Amino acid sequence: MSAQYDPYGLVKQRDKMAAEAWGSFVPGPEQLPSSAYEQSRPNNPAVESLLTMVKLVTTKCERLQKEIDLIKKTSVRVIKIGMISEKRLKTPLDVVVELDEPGFIARAVDLPLYGHGDDVCEAVEMLKAELNSLYADLMEDDNFSDEWLNIKKYLQENIQE
Amino acid sequence: MKNTSYKSQHVRKRCETKLDIEFRDGRSSESNGWFKYEGVKVTRITVPKGRKFIPDKTYKSMAQQLKLTTDQLDGLLECPIKMKQYLEILKEQNLLPKPTRG
Numbered sequence: 706m707s708a709q710y711d712p713y714g715l716v717k718q719r720d721k722m723a724a725e726a727w728g729s730f731v732p733g734p735e736q737l738p739s740s741a742y743e744q745s746r747p748n749n750p751a752v753e754s755l756l757t758m759v760k761l762v763t764t765k766c767e768r769l770q771k772e773i774d775l776i777k778k779t780s781v782r783v784i785k786i787g788m789i790s791e792k793r794l795k796t797p798l799d800v801v802v803e804l805d806e807p808g809f810i811a812r813a814v815d816l817p818l819y820g821h822g823d824d825v826c827e828a829v830e831m832l833k834a835e836l837n838s839l840y841a842d843l844m845e846d847d848n849f850s851d852e853w854l855n856i857k858k859y860l861q862e863n864i865q866e
Numbered sequence: 867m868k869n870t871s872y873k874s875q876h877v878r879k880r881c882e883t884k885l886d887i888e889f890r891d892g893r894s895s896e897s898n899g900w901f902k903y904e905g906v907k908v909t910r911i912t913v914p915k916g917r918k919f920i921p922d923k924t925y926k927s928m929a930q931q932l933k934l935t936t937d938q939l940d941g942l943l944e945c946p947i948k949m950k951q952y953l954e955i956l957k958e959q960n961l962l963p964k965p966t967r968g
Contacts, residue, residue, distance in 0.1 A: 805922060
């Protein structure tokens, strides 16, 4: 397409876009694609440079996303439980919550109890249900080993009904 | 650790047959039961319901509840460890109640 014959204004448009991309430098005809096909090809140095930058940024974003996913997988949260069912704990219980694929596990730090769930909330709710169940078991009688009798004493002192 | 080899129902079955643990179904998605020695409750285990394979940390927690290492729990679930060996493991850790005289 010659510079003089431009019935659809495509050459003019091309020059305008090139000027915007390259600033004051306006490439001559030998540097710009001359046909519609060549116009569609990204062999324009400025465009190729931009494409390379886009690829670099995309690669960096993918790497950062992988790091974020790894941090999520390995992170451990410590929360406190202050209520179970309708009972209040005078001293909230420390609970460690972490990923345990395919779900999550919530483990009481001071008691041999855990809860597993598809998400953090479900795991914590399971743990609360377990604690409630354990308390009910311990209150039934005193036929427990010394370790469990100590746990019973601790819960009796800590749970406010 | 062979947690991927066992499903919850397998673990529960082994605990019932080898350790005479009677499980009760919890309110939601877990069953729990006590291991008793001479009528005294010594350890308590929680087993997730359903037929899912057991995740790593859950399996480790279950072993800890039974006062076992994960290798020992593997042995219990496979075959080697039986009631007698389990009692010896608990005895080594001084977890068994002393026999009452009278």
